[in-house]
Amino acid sequence: MSRSWQRALALLWGIGRAQVLVLTAVTVLGAVVPALQVHLTARTVQLVADGFGGTGAAEQGPALLSGGCLVALSVVGHFLGVLRTYQETLLRTRLSDAVTLLLMEKAARLSLQQFEDAETYDALQRATREAAFRPYQAFTGFASVVSSLLSFLSVGAVLLHNDIPLALALCLAPVPSALVGLAFSRRTHAVQNARAEDRRKLIYLEHLLTNDQTYKETRLLDLAPLLLSRSKALVDEFYGVDRDIERRQALATALAGLVSTLVTGGAVLLAVHTALRTGQVGALAGYITGIALIQTSVQTLFASATQLYENNLFLGNLFAFIDLPSESVAQGHRALPERLRQGIEFRHVSFTYPGSAEPVLEDVSFTVPAGTCVALVGSNGAGKSTLLKLLARFYEPTSGTILVDGRPLAEYDLAELRDGIGAIFQDYIQYEAPARENIGLGRAGRLDDEQGIRAAADRGRALGFLDALPQGLDTYLGRWFSGGRQLSGGQWQKVALARAFFREAPVLLLDEPTAAVDAAAEAEIFGLLRKVHEGSTSLLVAHRFSAVRTADHIVVIDAGRVREQGSHDDLMASQGLYARLFRLQAAGYR
Structure with missing residues (x-):
C-alpha cells in the first residue's frame, strides 16, 4: 500500500x-x-x-x-x-x-x-x-x-x-x-x-x-x-x-x-x-x-x-x-510592548525577491522614532511597500537588519510581533460580513466586545451611518448575502479606520490608505489617521503630498535606495527629488 x-x-x-x-x-x-x-x-x-x-x-x-x-x-x-x-x-x-x-x-x-x-x-x-x-x-x-x-x-x-x-x-x-x-x-x-x-x-x-x-x-x-x-x-x-x-x-x-x-x-x-x-x-x-x-x-x-x-x-x-513547507522563520520569545520606547530602525537593509536577479532595496537605512509617523515617498516600484512587508516578516531581508526597540526582529515571537502591528492598505478587505465583524476583526479575540466596537466605530466616524442600517451593526455589508447593504468608498474606508482603532496596535502600517477617496474625504480621513497613530509608531506610504506633509519625518526612496530624508520644509529647501516631485504634483492642481 x-x-x-x-x-x-x-x-x-x-x-x-x-x-x-x-x-x-x-x-x-x-x-x-x-x-x-x-x-x-x-x-x-x-x-x-x-x-x-x-x-x-x-x-x-x-x-x-x-x-x-x-x-x-x-x-x-x-x-x-x-x-x-x-x-x-x-x-x-x-x-x-x-x-x-x-x-x-x-x-x-x-x-x-x-x-x-x-x-x-x-x-x-x-x-x-x-x-x-x-x-x-x-x-x-x-x-x-x-x-x-x-x-x-x-x-x-x-x-x-x-x-x-x-x-x-x-x-x-x-x-x-x-x-x-x-x-x-x-x-x-x-x-x-x-x-x-x-x-x-x-x-x-x-x-x-x-x-x-x-x-x-x-x-x-x-x-x-x-x-x-x-x-x-x-x-x-x-x-x-x-x-x-x-x-x-x-x-x-x-x-x-x-x-x-x-x-x-x-x-x-x-x-x-x-x-x-x-x-x-x-x-x-x-x-x-x-x-x-x-x-x-x-x-x-x-x-x-x-x-x-x-x-x-x-x-x-x-x-x-x-506537504508544502509552512511559513517558517527564525524567531525568539519576545513580545512587543504596548508602546514602543525607542522605535524602529532599518539598518543597511537590502532585498531581492526570490527568483529575481534585480534587488528591490539596496542598503536602506533610516529610523522611525517611537510615537512618530514616518512617510515613505517615491515612484511606483521604488520599494516602499516592500519595506512594510519586511517589517511584518512576510519576507526576510537579503542583508541588513531591522530592529524594534533595539532588538532584531528575529528575537520577537512571530505571532506576538504581528499581533502588535495594525495596518490599513490601499486594497483593504471589504468583508462580506456584519458591520460589527468588519470592525471587530481588527482584534478577532474581542468580537463580543460590543462597547469597544461601538467606540472604535465612533472614533472612525462610522457609527452614525452603521447605526442607520436596517439591522444596525448586525447588518451584512456588501451584496453577496441576503439583506446586505453596500457602502460608498469613503464609508468603507471609515470602517477600515474603525478596525484599525479597534486593534490598538503599537505599530501601524499605512499603505496608500486614501488612494480611492476624494479630496474632501481624504482630508477627513487623515484627520482621523492622526488620531489612529497617536501613541503608535507609524510608517506611511503615500503618493499624495497632502498626506505626506502630516508625517513627522519623510524618507525619499528611488530605485531601492534612500535618496534624502527630513521634514517637508527641509526637503523643499534642499531642492532635491522630493521638491521636484512635490512641484510636479502641485502643478496638476493649478
Whole structure:
C-alpha cells in the first residue's frame, strides 16, 4: 500500500471511525453472499428437478425451504446494501468537509512568498479539484478490492472443484482490460496536471463575469463576449483532449474486453454440455450463476485495483499541497510592548525577491522614532511597500537588519510581533460580513466586545451611518448575502479606520490608505489617521503630498535606495527629488 493510500485511510479513520468499521463489516458480510447464492441456487434447482411431479410435503418441503433461504439471503443482501449506502453517504460528507478545512488550514500556514508564486496556485488547483472525493474513493476502492477478492475466493472454490483450467481462464480473462485501465489512468493524470494553470484561467474568467466588484467595468467595456469566447476556447480545448483519450480508451477496452466475453461464453457452453451429459440441472444452474459471479468479482477486482492506482496518482496532488513547507522563520520569545520606547530602525537593509536577479532595496537605512509617523515617498516600484512587508516578516531581508526597540526582529515571537502591528492598505478587505465583524476583526479575540466596537466605530466616524442600517451593526455589508447593504468608498474606508482603532496596535502600517477617496474625504480621513497613530509608531506610504506633509519625518526612496530624508520644509529647501516631485504634483492642481 502506497504512502498516499495510507494517509487517505488514516484521514478517513480519524474523521469517521464508526462509519469505517460498519462499512468494513458490511463489505465482509456482503462478500460471503455470492457463494451462498451459488450453493442455494444449485440446491434449490436440483431439489425441484428431483421432486418434479411430486405433490406431497415430503417432495416439496426441502425445495421450498431451500428457496425460502435463497429469498432470505436476497433480503439480507438488500438491507446490507441500504446500510452501506447510508454509511457511505455520511462518511463522504464528513470527508469532503474535513478535507476542505484541511486545505484552508494549510493555506493559512503558507508564506506570502508562496502566495506570490504561480506554482502554489497550480498545486492548490490540483488539490482542490480532487479533494472532495479522492480520499473517499481510495477507501471504497480498497473495500471493493477486499470484497471482490473474498467473493472470488468463495465462489472460485466451487468452480475449482469442477474445472480447474476453466476457473483459471475466467480469473485471467480480465487482465487485458485491467492493463488498459492502468495505462489510461496514467495518461488522464498527466493531462489533468498539465492543465492546472489553464483551469485557473477558466476560474478567473468565470470570476470576472460573476462578481459584483467586476460588474461595472466588464459591462461598460462590453467584455462579456470576449471573456465568454476565451472561456469557450478553453472548455473546447479540454473537451477535445478528453474526447480523444476517451475514444482511444473505449476502443482499447472493447478489444481487451472481447477476450473476457469469449472466455465467459465458452464457460457457459461447457457447463451446458456437461449438464446434457450428466442430467445435473442444479449443478448447471449453480455453475452458470457461479461463472457470472466470479467473472463479475474478477472484473471488479481488476477495475478496483486500476481505480486504486488512479486514485493514488491524484491523491499525490492533494498531499503534495498539504506537504508544502509552512511559513517558517527564525524567531525568539519576545513580545512587543504596548508602546514602543525607542522605535524602529532599518539598518543597511537590502532585498531581492526570490527568483529575481534585480534587488528591490539596496542598503536602506533610516529610523522611525517611537510615537512618530514616518512617510515613505517615491515612484511606483521604488520599494516602499516592500519595506512594510519586511517589517511584518512576510519576507526576510537579503542583508541588513531591522530592529524594534533595539532588538532584531528575529528575537520577537512571530505571532506576538504581528499581533502588535495594525495596518490599513490601499486594497483593504471589504468583508462580506456584519458591520460589527468588519470592525471587530481588527482584534478577532474581542468580537463580543460590543462597547469597544461601538467606540472604535465612533472614533472612525462610522457609527452614525452603521447605526442607520436596517439591522444596525448586525447588518451584512456588501451584496453577496441576503439583506446586505453596500457602502460608498469613503464609508468603507471609515470602517477600515474603525478596525484599525479597534486593534490598538503599537505599530501601524499605512499603505496608500486614501488612494480611492476624494479630496474632501481624504482630508477627513487623515484627520482621523492622526488620531489612529497617536501613541503608535507609524510608517506611511503615500503618493499624495497632502498626506505626506502630516508625517513627522519623510524618507525619499528611488530605485531601492534612500535618496534624502527630513521634514517637508527641509526637503523643499534642499531642492532635491522630493521638491521636484512635490512641484510636479502641485502643478496638476493649478
